Amino acid sequence: MKPSLAVIALTCAALAACSKPQPPEKERPVDPQATQMRDAIQKPIEKAKAVEGDVEQGAQNTRDAIDAAGG
DSSP states (O other), rough: OOHHHHHHHHHHHHHHTOOOOOOOOOOOOOOHHHHHHHHHHHHHHHHHHHHHHHHHHHHHHHHHHHHHTTT
């Protein structure tokens, strides 16, 4: 008794479906364009954080001047 071609094909397909999963690829290095984009976004945020103290001090000076003027 010879197995039919369909039975052999189904058996091969079933065995292939039960194989071990492939291990994930090693981490790829970060694309330089991605780091440039991140830096372009972070630069204005860091600049704003750097001047935040000056802005707060200016606001406090304005409030003190208003209070001193009787306002």
